Amino acid sequence: MSEQIPAEQTAETIVPSIATPATPMEDRTSRSAENLEVNGASGLEARGVHAWFDKHHALADVNLHFPQNTVTGLIGPSGCGKSTFLRLLNRMHEFIPKSAMAGEVLFNGDDIYGASVDATEIRTRIGMVFQKPNPFPSMTIGENVVAGLKLAKVKSKDNKDDLIEECLTRAGLWKEVKDRLKAQGSSLSGGQQQRLCIARALALKPEVLLLDEPCSALDPGSTLRVEETIVQLSESMTIVIVTHNMQQAARVSDYCAFFLSDGGPGRLIEADLTTNIFSNPKDDRTADYVQGRFG
Amino acid sequence: MQTLRQRVVVFAIAAAIASILYAVTGLDGLLGWYVAFALSTVVAVAVQSFFTGRKSLSDRIASAVITIGFATVVIPWISLVFTVINRGWKAIYWGFFTHDMLVNSMDEPLNMGGISHAIVGTCVIVGVATLIAAPLGIIAAIYIVEINGRAARFVRFLTQAMSGVPSIVAGLFIYSTIVIAVTHKNNGIAGALSLAILMLPTVARTSEEVLKVVPREVRDSSYALGATQLRTTMRVVLPTVRSGLITATILGIARVAGETAPLLLTSQYALRLTTNMFDSTMASMPTYIFGALRTGTELSLARAWGAAMVLIALIVILSIIARLFGGRTKGRK
Numbered sequence: 001m002s003e004q005i006p007a008e009q010t011a012e013t014i015v016p017s018i019a020t021p022a023t024p025m026e027d028r029t030s031r032s033a034e035n036l037e038v039n040g041a042s043g044l045e046a047r048g049v050h051a052w053f054d055k056h057h058a059l060a061d062v063n064l065h066f067p068q069n070t071v072t073g074l075i076g077p078s079g080c081g082k083s084t085f086l087r088l089l090n091r092m093h094e095f096i097p098k099s100a101m102a103g104e105v106l107f108n109g110d111d112i113y114g115a116s117v118d119a120t121e122i123r124t125r126i127g128m129v130f131q132k133p134n135p136f137p138s139m140t141i142g143e144n145v146v147a148g149l150k151l152a153k154v155k156s157k158d159n160k161d162d163l164i165e166e167c168l169t170r171a172g173l174w175k176e177v178k179d180r181l182k183a184q185g186s187s188l189s190g191g192q193q194q195r196l197c198i199a200r201a202l203a204l205k206p207e208v209l210l211l212d213e214p215c216s217a218l219d220p221g222s223t224l225r226v227e228e229t230i231v232q233l234s235e236s237m238t239i240v241i242v243t244h245n246m247q248q249a250a251r252v253s254d255y256c257a258f259f260l261s262d263g264g265p266g267r268l269i270e271a272d273l274t275t276n277i278f279s280n281p282k283d284d285r286t287a288d289y290v291q292g293r294f295g
Numbered sequence: 296m297q298t299l300r301q302r303v304v305v306f307a308i309a310a311a312i313a314s315i316l317y318a319v320t321g322l323d324g325l326l327g328w329y330v331a332f333a334l335s336t337v338v339a340v341a342v343q344s345f346f347t348g349r350k351s352l353s354d355r356i357a358s359a360v361i362t363i364g365f366a367t368v369v370i371p372w373i374s375l376v377f378t379v380i381n382r383g384w385k386a387i388y389w390g391f392f393t394h395d396m397l398v399n400s401m402d403e404p405l406n407m408g409g410i411s412h413a414i415v416g417t418c419v420i421v422g423v424a425t426l427i428a429a430p431l432g433i434i435a436a437i438y439i440v441e442i443n444g445r446a447a448r449f450v451r452f453l454t455q456a457m458s459g460v461p462s463i464v465a466g467l468f469i470y471s472t473i474v475i476a477v478t479h480k481n482n483g484i485a486g487a488l489s490l491a492i493l494m495l496p497t498v499a500r501t502s503e504e505v506l507k508v509v510p511r512e513v514r515d516s517s518y519a520l521g522a523t524q525l526r527t528t529m530r531v532v533l534p535t536v537r538s539g540l541i542t543a544t545i546l547g548i549a550r551v552a553g554e555t556a557p558l559l560l561t562s563q564y565a566l567r568l569t570t571n572m573f574d575s576t577m578a579s580m581p582t583y584i585f586g587a588l589r590t591g592t593e594l595s596l597a598r599a600w601g602a603a604m605v606l607i608a609l610i611v612i613l614s615i616i617a618r619l620f621g622g623r624t625k626g627r628k
Contacts, residue, residue, distance in 0.1 A: 092519055097443075124521035134512040138534035151530060152521030197516065204520060 043068040043238050044089060044126070044208055049103035050265070051084050051093060058084050060265035062103075064257055066208070071230060071239045073253035073274065075246065076289070080259040081266025082242050086210050089240065090126035091119045107208075124152045127201035131213040133193035135185025135200070142181035144196055148204040156203075163203060171199035172229045191222020198229060209233065211241040215248065227252050246290055250278055258286045305343050309336040329370075333363045379604050386601025395568040395578070401587050401595035410602050412568040413583035414609070419570055420483055420562060420579055421552050424490035429544045431491075432498025439499075440506040441528050451503070458496035465492040466557030474561060483572030486562025486579065490554060494547040501546050505539030506532065545614050552610055555581035580606040 044066040051059035059081040066072050074082040087093040088101055091112060104111045112122045135144045145164045149156050156163060164181065168174040173195040177188070185196055194214055201209060211230070215223040230239060230252050243249050249256055256278070257271035270277065270286045281287045288294055312335035317328050340359040344352040391409040399408030435454060439447045469489040474481055509532050517527040533540070563576040564586055580602055587599035 090519065092515065095515065095518060120521045120523055122521075123519055128516075128519035130512050130515060130519075132510075132512050134510065134516050136513065136516070136531055136535070138531070138537070147517075147531075148520035148522075151517055151526050153526070154521070200516075200520065 043070075043108070044240070045106040046085070046089070047104040047106060049085065049088055049105065050101060051081065051088055052100040053096065054098040057265040059088075060267050062268045064268060064271055066238050066240055066255075068207075068238050069234060069236065070254040071234045071241060071252050072255040072257060073249035074240065074242045074257050074259060075244075075249050076259035076266070076269075077261075077294070078244075079266070080261045082257075082259045083212055084266070085259070086128075086212055086240060086242050089208070089210055090123050090128055092123070092128060094119070120152060124148070124154060124204045125206050126208040126210060127204060127206035128210040129194070129197050129201055129212065129214050132217055133190055133197055135188070135193050135196050137184070137186055139185060140182045141177050141185050141188070141196060144185045145199050146203050147200055152204060154204060167199040167202040168196075170202055170229075170233065171195045172225055172232070173199060189222070191218045191225055194218060194222070194226055195229060198226070198233075202233075206237065208238045208240070211239065213242050213244060216244060223248070246278075246292070250274060258283070258289060260285055260289070301343075305339050306336065309339040312339065333367070336363060376607070379600060379607060382597065383600035383602075383604035386597045387604070391601060391605075396566040396583075397568075401590040401598060402592045403594065405594060405597060405601075410580070410583055410598075410605065412565060412578040413580045413602060414605065415568055415570060416483065416562070416565070416578040417552065417580040417606070417609070419572060420486045420558070420577060421490060421548060423484065423487035423572065424494055424551060425544065425548055427487065427491040428494035428547060429498055432495050432543070432547065433502045433540055435495075435499040436502030436506055437528060439503050441524065441532065454496045454499045454503075457492070458500060460493070460496075461556075462493055462554050463556035463560070465489045466560035468492065469557070470560045478573075481561060481563045481576045482574065483562045483569075483577035486558045486577060487572065489557035489561045490551040493551045493554060493557065497550045498543050498547040501543035502540055505536045505543060508539070509535055541617050545617050548613065549610055553581055553606060555585050558582050559585065580609075 046062050046064045049059065049062040050057070062085055064072075074086060076082050084093065087096075089105055093099055093101055101113070105113060107122070107126065111117070112119075112126075135141075136147055139147060142164050145167050146156075146160055148154070149163075158166075165174060165178075168177060173192060176192060177183075177196075180187075185193060188196060194217075198209075198214075214230075215226050218226065227248065230241065233239060234252075234254075241249075241252065253274045255271060256274045258269045258277065258281075259266050260269045261267070270281060270283045272282070276282075277286060278290055281290065309332060313328060313332035316322065316331040316335065320331075322328065322331055337356060337359050340355050341352065344355040386405050388406055390406065392414065393411050394407075394409030395412035396408045396410075397412075435450055438444060439451050466489045469485050469492070473485050473488060478485060513531060513535065514527055517531045518524075522530070558579050558581060562579060562582070564582045565576045565578040567578075569575070569577060584599045584602045584606070587595045587602065
């Protein structure tokens with residue numbers, strides 16, 4: 001991104017260019033080419049995952065590996081099961097009434113659906129940010145950041161103020177809010193709120209961050225700021241992002257996984273390096289989708 | 296937009312039509328004239344819009360209907376407050392708030408005796424009723440909305456059915472189950488229990504509506520941070536709707552503070568100031584007003600109006616205090 005955007009320009013004035021996704025994409029892949037497959041054994045891996053809502057089979061037989069410290073984009077048209085799949089990765093799926101799943105999700109080698117696994121503990125290690133920015137309305141900006149410590153009953157060794165600063169800095173929000181940590185989270189703009197939600201997820205120091213269309217409710221300037229944050233975070237954590245925005249997938253992800261439902265359950269059609277998905281997909285349906293012929 | 300002059304003209308025409316209607320039809324009294332005025336205002340506005348521009352016709356008529364509806368609600372309310380103050384102020388003197396009626400009768404001059412016993416009695420009885428009903432009502436709402444367990448529908452149905460229970464039935468229920476069977480005498484706690492029964496459905500249903508407003512994403516975010524359902528409810532959902540829950544409780548208090556029938560059967564009537572809920576009957580504002588009305592003399596009626604005025608003032612003050620001390624989320628407008 002840096003080649004195209006002068007540093008002096010503020011985020012608000014920049015509209016991400018739709019016509020030229022090539023440069024940032026190459027940036028990403030050249031970075032990841034060095035360390036791809038290095039950490040192949042660790043990270044997150046889905047094996048034979050299915051999902052049901054009542055009797056509706058929503059997702060069938062997904063096998064997908066998320067290598068450590070990479071960004072994987074989940075793409076596909078609405079209703080293809082990509083958000084469902086994302087929620088399976090930190091056991092948020094089970095909050096939906098009458099839902100069911102099958103298969104394994106291996107996290108550093110252990111199945112998170114194992115009998116002895118505490119789901120709440122898994123969720124502190126696999127964080128999640130949702131589509132709509134939703135800071136807790138009853139809390140200030142600072143309280144929002146460290147809310148997870150209280151909610152998950154995690155004892156943090158860090159000083160709270162230091163932790164707040166660290167998380168907000170990593171989420172790219174510190175400079176904007178450092179003088180008003182006692183203001184309500186709802187007083188921020190939509191993009192700032194979303195970065196506050198990312199900071200809130202970071203406070204628990206998760207190893208994986210799941211993002212469910214984090215920018216679909218944001219304007220282009222805020223989207224860009226969130227994307228920069230994602231790229232920076234991916235140096236130290238595994239990120240999975242669901243997106244409807246092809247340019248976004250190209251800009252931020254190392255790998256892309258294309259999901260599609262042909263009327264039946266959603267299936268994983270193709271997963272590969274993002275460059276391959278966009279420039280040389282193996283499946284015709286992937287090619288049609290990334291080139292905007294449907295969906 | 297209409298100019299002020301146009302509005303005045305329209306209302307003047309409406310008033311003229313109303314006066315004619317009033318004269319030629321069987322409409323009678325101030326209320327009759329008001330009904331005629333309301334109808335003719337709508338007609339006048341419609342006719343005016345017909346000439347000035349038909350596009351705005353339905354808009355103007357709707358505005359007129361809403362304005363009249365507002366007036367129809369507000370005028371009786373102002374009239375009621377005015378009547379209570381107008382008839383009640385004569386009974387007010389300092390001793391009215393500090394004396395009880397132990398050594399005075401209802402028919403004595405208005406500078407003797409007071410309603411301290413009734414004020415204290417109502418505060419204690421309603422206070423205890425609130426302590427019982429507000430937590431139970433909020434817990435019921437949490438069960439219905441947050442937990443949404445198997446019996447959620449049944450509990451919701453039950454609260455709806457309970458809100459339709461006539462107040463005297465609540466009094467009879469406590470009279471038969473507590474007064475006759477357990478305490479063997481009328482006392483304040485029985486009164487508090489009967490009011491709690493009436494308060495419960497109001498608090499539960501209002502709290503339910505309030506909890507439903509919390510977006511699912513807020514709960515999801517909390518779960519995604521590794522919170523259990525209990526912690527999500529206690530630390531995220533309830534703080535978010537704190538002011539709504541306080542409103543629910545105030546509505547419940549307002550619902551029962553003026554209840555007379557259940558108290559006549561339970562805490563009954565007393566002349567002496569007491570805070571003991573278990574020993575004997577206990578005075579309260581509604582039963583005091585009821586007693587003063589039944590005495591039926593000029594002076595006792597003035598006492599009744601005075602007490603009614605104090606009761607209304609008490610509820611207003613309570614609402615204001617509740618709003619000031621917790622009606623607002625921290626730092627939020």
